[in-house]
Amino acid sequence: MKTSTPSDGVTPRYPDSRDILEKLRFLPEEGQIWLGEQRMLLMQLQTMATFRHEIIRTLGLKRAKSFFLRLGYHSGLKDAELARAVRGQEMSIEDGFLTGPQLHSLRGLVKVIPLALEIDPRQGHFYGEFEWQDSYEVAISEQLDSSLDEPVCWMQLGYACAYSSQFLGQEIQYREVECRGRGDERCRIIGRPAAEWEDHGAFAEHFREDPLIDELYELQSRIAYLEDDIARHKGDEHYRPIGKVPAFLGALDLIDRAARSEVPILLLGETGTGKEIMAHRAHQQSGRAEGPFVAVNCAAIPPDLIESELFGVEKGAYTGAVQSRAGRFERAHGGTLFLDELAELSPRAQASLLRVLQEKRIERVGGQHSYAIDVRIVAATHGDLMERVQDGRFRADLFYRLNAYPVTIPPLRDRRDDIRLLAEHFLARFECHYHVKTLGFTDQAMALLRAHAWPGNIRELQNIIERGVILAGDSNSIDEQALFGQHPGQKPGQTLSESGHIGQATETECGDALVSLCDRVLEAGVSLEVLETALLEKAYRESGKNVSAAARRLGMSRAALDYRLKKGGML
Incomplete structure (x- = not known):
């Protein structure tokens, strides 16, 4: 069965469109337009032009083309359902098929002129040739003044592929062989079964989702590695441990002694004490210094994703896994893997980590093969792991394997003599970052820095110094208000008593002096x-x-x- 073609001098004709128009309903009181069971929209051409322009600028030309092909594809699937529902039982397969081009024209997207149409379902044969007149995508391209070397009717092409494939029950692909958007005299498409196109596999890739998030995540990981590598080779001060108090120097000595070995190091200490700096130190002093240093904050990754982040994922392992991705262990091969906030690992991730540490091999999520890995582990936690082991929240066997070489990092409140060194270090960094030169800290500001309790430790100090640099600005001193946001209230100092002797002014005496001053002001009127x-x-x-x-x-x-x-x- 086949329709007439140009070879017999007769072009295909559309069936009467009244049955389709009867399915179109405008409900202005409800703010709705319906075509059959599908809700429709009327939208300005300029809006679509702006949308297309933004997508191209955001995703790039290649991704934008795939995006609009998929957008048209979804529309074609829906229209194939509507065509079968309206005409599937009443017309020949050819007339029923022409419902799609009629719907496309009805929406004002393009006027479709059928040039040739051959359909033989029993033999799996299909050939379609159509001309597109007044394509809205060509009009958009002209508005954007973006001349391309390739056809521009992406959404309509995706529509044709999906509509034909869904309506006929076999994969049909179209190519736009002529397009006014690239300077041709007209827009013309040809459709055949996918296997008849040499590039059908590559073309089909356009219709598979390609989310940016995986690519961005991979790029972020590579950038982080490169930044670490640059810092390592240039001796960046960012990763230099700073301090001179005995407690800190003792922890640093333990790190240096263990660095050349392969023993796992467990860093213990409160949040913000600089455990990642110490992990960098262990890596830089080891024989793996030329390899990668990869850090993972276990608390920042959702429990259901931690395994894929650590061990990688194979394509199709779960919904959204559209491509295979290496995990942190693979990226750290030949170097050091820093597992921060270790106590936050889920029980399942703990079991997987223990197996990797024992076997020195990893298996990606959804994978069938294992990979040998060579990684040095440095872990850190601010919680009491032994308490978690006793409570059953952390595996005892994993704890004893990682606790082979524990090092405790002292909190900042136990390193008062290091506060000035650290403050000056952060001051120099942020002056360089913000391109200012302050006059340094006032004496009162430095005294308050030394007196502060530092519940947030070095991270809190860093943030406070950054605030001080921003508020002080160029050629000004950093005072206590710039650091802490308000005058904290000074302690009473030495003062002269009524008898002329130097004595300590108590808060009560200060209050009495204020009351006396108020009395004199009021009495004087x-x-x-x-x-x-x-x-x-x-x-x-x-x-x-x-x-x-x-x-x-x-x-x-x-x-x-x-x-x-x-x-x-x-x-």
């Missing part, structure tokens, strides 16, 4: 406005007309003092 003006003027004058210095003396922000001085006519 000085108004609040006059008192405020006099106080502001005195602080401003005695600070050498430096607004910032005066604001610090008054315990207020520079902006607030600036406003009051201008309001009072003093500035």
Whole structure:
């Protein structure tokens, strides 16, 4: 069975479209348009032009083409269902097939002119040739003024492939052999069974999802490795352990002694004490220094993904695994793998990790083959692993294998003499990063840094110094307000008593002095406005007309003092 072709001088004709138009319903009161059981949209051509432009800019031309081919493909699948429902039992297969081109024209996407159509389901034969007139994708391309060397009717091509394949029950592929979007006189497509096209396999790849997230993740991992490699070879100060107190030097000595061996190192210490810096130190002092250093924060990865991140995943292992991906163990081959927040590993991941440590081989998720790996393990945790072992939350056999060489990193509050060294180190780094040169820390600021409890340890110190550099800016000192956000309130110092002797001013005495001052102001009949003006003027004058210095003396922000001085006519 086949329809007429150009060879017999008769072109295929469309069946009457009234049965399709009867399925079209406009419901403006509900804000809906329906074609059969499918909800439709009316959208401006300019909107689609903008959308296409954004997709091309975001994904690049190759990915954008595949995206729009898939978009049209999904539309074609739905229309094939509608065509069979409307005409599947009432018309010949050829007339029923022409429902798709009619629907395409009805939506205002393109006027489809059938040039030739041959269908023989029993023999699996198909040949279709159509001309596209006034293609909306050509109009979009002209609006974007983007001349391409290839056809531009991507969405319509995807539609034709899906519609024909779904309607006929066999894979049909089309090629746009002529396209006005690339300078041809017309748009013309030819469709055949997929196997009849030499490049059918490569063309079919366009219709498989290719999410960017896996590629971006791989690129991020490579960048992280390259940054580590550059830092290692250039001696980047970022990974240099800093400190001189005995507790810290003792931990550093233990790291250096174990570095040349292959024993797993377990770093113990609170969050923010610099365990990753020490892991880098172990790697840099080892025979694996030329190999990769790969860090994994086990707490930052969802439990159901941790195995695929550590051991890799094979294509098709689960929904969304569209390509095989190496895990962190494979990336660390020949180097060091740092497992941070080890205590957060799920029980299943713990069992898999133990097997890898015993057998020195890994198996990707969904894979059938194992791979030999050569990796040195450095692990870290801020929790009490022994307590977790006793509670049954951490495998005892894994704990004893990793606990062969424990090293405890002291918290910052036990390293008071290192605070100045660390603060100066971070100051130099952030001055370079923000392209400023401060006047350093005030004495009061440094005293407060040394007195602070540091619950966040070195990470907290780093963040506070960054804040101080940002707020102080160029050619200014970093004071306590820039670091901590407010004046913390100074302890009472030495003062003169009424008898003229030096003594310690208690908080009660300071309070009494304030009450006495208030009494004298009230007795003199000085108004609040006059008192405020006099106080502001005195602080401003005695600070050498430096607004910032005066604001610090008054315990207020520079902006607030600036406003009051201008309001009072003093500035």
